[in-house]
Amino acid sequence: MIPYTAPVDDLRFVLNEVVGLDAIAALPNCESAAPDLVDAVLEEAGRFASGVLAPLNRVGDKEGSKLENGVVRTPAGWKEAYTQFAEAGWNSLPFEPEYGGQGLPWTVAFAVNEMWQAANLSFGLCPLLNQGAVDLLTEHGSAEQKSVYLSKMISGEWTGTMNLTEPQAGSDLAAVRTKAVRAEDGSYRITGQKIFITYGEHDLTENIVHLVLARLPDAPAGIKGISLFIVPKFLPKADGTPGERNDLRCASLEHKLGIMASPTAVMAYGDNGGAVGFLVGEENRGIEYMFTMMNNARLGVGIQGVAIAERAYQQARDFAKTRVQSKDLADGKGGPVAIIRHPDVRRMLLDMRAKTEAARALALFAGTQLDISRHHPEPAVRAAAAARVDVLTPIVKAWSTDIGCEVASTGVQIHGGMGFIEETGAAQHYRDARITPIYEGTNGIHANDLTFRKTGRDKGTSAKALIADMRATADALASLPGDDAVVIRNALNAGIEALEQAVAWVVATQAEGDLQGAAAGAVAYLRLWGTVAGGWMLARSAIKALEGLQRPGANASFLETKLVTARFYAEQILTPAPALLPTIVTARNTVMALSEEQF
C-alpha cells in the first residue's frame, strides 16, 4: 500500500486564509459551514480518504473493473468501501437539505472532493459524476423527478451518469444520433449507442440513473435539437424501489491507459425496442441542461488535477527522503545522502508543490465564487461571481489537469528507474492523470471556450474584472516588508501586464473576424491565465504567511513553507509566463500556413 495523508492543514489554510471561507459561511443557506464543523468534516474526510480509499488504489489498478456476462465487477473491496462512503453521507455534502443534503457550500465540497480524488482517482469518479447529475436534476428536474431520484442519488444509494459521447460525437455534440421517440404514456423510448460512459455499469449500487442526450425524430438539426432524458437501469416502482429492468446494457468496457478500476462503458440503449426515458425539462433544450452537469464536472475534473498532483508529490517526497544516493554537493567528503539533499530533486519537489498549491487555491477560489453566485442576497454580487466562475471554469479544468500530468511525470522522474516499475506506484499516477486533460472536454476545447465564450463574447469585461482583483493583491503586497514580497509582487505585476495585453489581443482579433488566429493562440492564452491566476493565489497565500509570521505563537515553520513556495512559484513559474504573450499573438503566422497534404 502506498500511503496518502490528506493535506488537511494545507486545505484549512487555503480555505480560511486564502479564499475566505468565513465570508461564504456568512451567506444565506451556508451557515452550516462554521469553522468547527468544517474542521471536523475535513478531518473525518481525511481519515476516510487515507484509511479506506487510498489502500484500494493499487488493487484497483491491478485488478481493474471487469465485464462478465453483462455484469461489471469492481475490484475487491470496492463495493464495501462505496457502501461505507455512502452511509457516512459523503455524497450529500453540498446538496439541499430538502432531499437529504447537508447544505454545505461547494467550497467545502471541493476541498473534500480533492481528498477522494487524491486517495483514489478511479473511485472518486463515481461520486464526482453523481454530484454533477444531482446538480443537474436539482436545477432542471421536475418535482416528481426530484422526489423519485434526488434523495436516492444524494444518499448515494443510486448513482448518476453522464451519457453524451457517441463514436461520431465526441467534442461535437451536435452530431448526437441516439434517438428518442414519444411513447403514449408521456415517457420516451431511447435507442442508440453511447461510448466512454464512466461508471455506466457497476455493482456498487442497486440502481444507476443515466442522464442521456438523444434526438427526437422531429427535432431541429444540430445542437438545438437535442433533448435530455433520465434513463434508469431499473425503472423505479411506485414505492421508489428499483423495479423492472430497463432496455439498456453495457456492451463492453474499454481497455485503457489508466483509471483501470473506473469502468468506461459502451452503453447500448434499446436493443429490445427502446429503453424507457423520462424527459428532463423541455424537449430540445438538453444541451443547455447538460451544461449544468458539465460545468460541475469540469470543476470536478480540475480538482482531480490538483488531487493527482498532491498524491504524486507525497509519494515522490517520501521516496526522496528515504532513497540514499550520491554525496551531498555541499559536503564532498561525506557519504551518500538521501536524494532530497540534492538541489535538483528539491527543485522538482518544490515545482510539484508550488503548482499543486496554486491550482488547489484557484479551484477553491472558484468554489467560493460558485457559492456566492448561488447564495448572495444581492443580484449584482451574484452576477459578478457567476462571471468569475464562467471565466475560471475552463482554467481550473484545463490548467489544473495539465499541471496534474506534469507533476505526476515529475514524480516518476524523482524515482529514477524505480519510477518506471509499476510496483512503485508513481507510474500509476502518471497513467491515471493522463485522462484528465481529455475528458469533460479536451483542454483545447476549454482554451477555445476561454477565448471565445468567456473573453470574446463580452469583449473582455469579465476577464478584466478578474484581473482587477489580481491587481488589488499585487498592490497589497506593496505594504509588506522584505524581499519575498518584492519578488512576488514584481512577478505578479509582470504577469498581469502580459495578461491584460493578451486579453486585449484576443478581443481585438475576434473583432477583426480572425477566428482561426484567435484559436491558434488559445492554449497558450489559457496557460497564461492559469499561471498568472495561480500566482495571484500564491501571492494571497504569501500575504497571509507574512502577516501570520508577525503574530506571536504562529506556526512559523508552516508559514515559512507557504512563503518559500510562493516565492519559488514567482521566480520559477510566474516570471517566465509573460513569454507566452508573443506565442499567443504570433501563432496565426504559421499554424494555418501549410496545406493538409504538407503534414
Next chain:
Amino acid sequence: MIPYTAPVDDLRFVLNEVVGLDAIAALPNCESAAPDLVDAVLEEAGRFASGVLAPLNRVGDKEGSKLENGVVRTPAGWKEAYTQFAEAGWNSLPFEPEYGGQGLPWTVAFAVNEMWQAANLSFGLCPLLNQGAVDLLTEHGSAEQKSVYLSKMISGEWTGTMNLTEPQAGSDLAAVRTKAVRAEDGSYRITGQKIFITYGEHDLTENIVHLVLARLPDAPAGIKGISLFIVPKFLPKADGTPGERNDLRCASLEHKLGIMASPTAVMAYGDNGGAVGFLVGEENRGIEYMFTMMNNARLGVGIQGVAIAERAYQQARDFAKTRVQSKDLADGKGGPVAIIRHPDVRRMLLDMRAKTEAARALALFAGTQLDISRHHPEPAVRAAAAARVDVLTPIVKAWSTDIGCEVASTGVQIHGGMGFIEETGAAQHYRDARITPIYEGTNGIHANDLTFRKTGRDKGTSAKALIADMRATADALASLPGDDAVVIRNALNAGIEALEQAVAWVVATQAEGDLQGAAAGAVAYLRLWGTVAGGWMLARSAIKALEGLQRPGANASFLETKLVTARFYAEQILTPAPALLPTIVTARNTVMALSEEQF
C-alpha cells in the same frame, strides 16, 4: 498494425543540407559514405523498419517478454525479425571493417538508428546497447578479446549488455558492490546482483556478452576502485562457438510502465561460486572504460527521444486527417471537418514536428562531430569536434528525451478520448517514451554533467565555441530575403544572448563555490541549451530551404514545410526560451531554503 513510414526524405535533407554529410564522407575511413550508398542504406533501412519492425511494436507491447523457467521468451515474431536484422548486417554499420563492420560514419548510423527506435523502441534497445558494447571493446578490449567477441557482436550473432546498476547503486556507481576475485588462470570470478539490465537475458541469440562493473577485494574505495569485466553467458570455446554455461542467471524481469517487450532483467552472478569474467583493460579503470559505452548509449537514447517523437507525430497526423469532428472555424455554415482543419490541432502537430526536427538535426550534428573527432587528420580539428561532442552529449540525451515525452503526450491529446484507449496505440508511445529521460543517467544527472563537467570545468570555453557557431548561422540569415529569415534570426539571436549570459553565470557561480546554486539551475540551463541549439539547427534548415526555393526545379512544397516549421519553432518555442534565464539564476534563492522536515 499502426503504420510507420521512415522519414527518409527528412533524414536525407538533414544529412545533406543541414549537418553536411559530404564533409564527413571526405574524411579518411569514411569514404564509403558516398551519397548513392547512403541513399540506398536509408531506403533499405526504412523498408526494414516499416515493414518488419513496426508491425511487431504492438504485439510486443501486448505480450511482453516473459521469464519462464530461467528462459526469457521474447514476443511472437521477435526472434525471426532479429535474425533477419542481423543477417542483413544492420548491426555492423558503423564498425571497423577489420571485424566485419561496414565502416560507415556514426552520422549515418544515427540516422538509421532513429528508424529502428521509431519502428519499435523495445526491439531497438537490443542493437542500441550492443553498439555501445562494441564501441567499448573496440576501444578498450585486448587483441584476443576483440578476436573472440567483436566479430560476433558486430554481426549480431551475439549481443552485448551493460551491467552497472545495483539496488543501492543507480546514479551513484561509486556504490557498486558486485565482487570480482582473481582466479589462478588469469580470469576472475564475479559474484553479485545487477538490476535494470536491458536485454540481460533473451532468446534472440546463441550467446550474450555481459559487460559488468565489479570491485576487487583490494580495490580503492569509491569510483576509482571499479573494474570492468566481460562475463559471457556461455564461455566461448577455442573454436569461438559458445561452450559451457557461465554461473549467471536472470533472476526476474521487471513489470514496467512501457517497453514491455524489452526484457529488463535482475541478473544474479555467481550463485554457484562465481561467474567467470575477463578483465577489460586494467584493474580499477572500469568506470573510465564504461564511459565509452555510456557516451555512445547516451547519444543513442537521445535518438530514441527523436524516434518516439516521430512515431507519435505520424500517428497523430494520420488520426487528425481522418477523424471528423466539429465545423471549420473559417466556414460556419459547412459540416464537420477533419480535425486537422482546427487551428489548435494544427498547432499541436506543428509543435510535435518542430521539436522532432530540431532534436533530430541536433543529434545528427552531434554524429558529425563524433566522426570528425575520430577521423579528421588534424589533431586540433579532432579536439574541437570532441569538445563539441562533450557539450552536446548531455543535451542530446536529455533535451531530446524530454521532447520525446512531450510529443508523445501531445500525440495522445490529439486523439482525444481515443488516445486513452490502448488499442489506438498513442498510449503505448506515451508509456514507452517515459523511460528515456530516466535510463542512461536521469536527465537531472545530465543537467549536472552539462553544468559542471561540460561548462564549469573548462570555464565555458567549449560552450562558447559552440555558441560562436550559432552566431555564424544567425549572421548568415541576415543576407537572406523575406520576413521568415528576419523572424528566425531575431529569435535565434535573442536565444544566443540568453545562452551566453547563462554560461557566464554558470561559470561564475562555480568559481564562487556555490555548487548547490549552480545545480539548482541545471535543468533549466540544459533546457535553454537544447532549445537554442535546436533553433540553431532549424535556422540552418531554413537557410537551405530559402536557398533551395530560389533554384528552379526545387521541391518547393517540401522546402516550404521546412521554412514554416523553422518559423513556427522560432516564434513558438525559441522566442520564449530566454525567459529560462531568470529561472536559472534565481533557483538558488528558494531551492535549499526549507529544511527536509518542511517537505
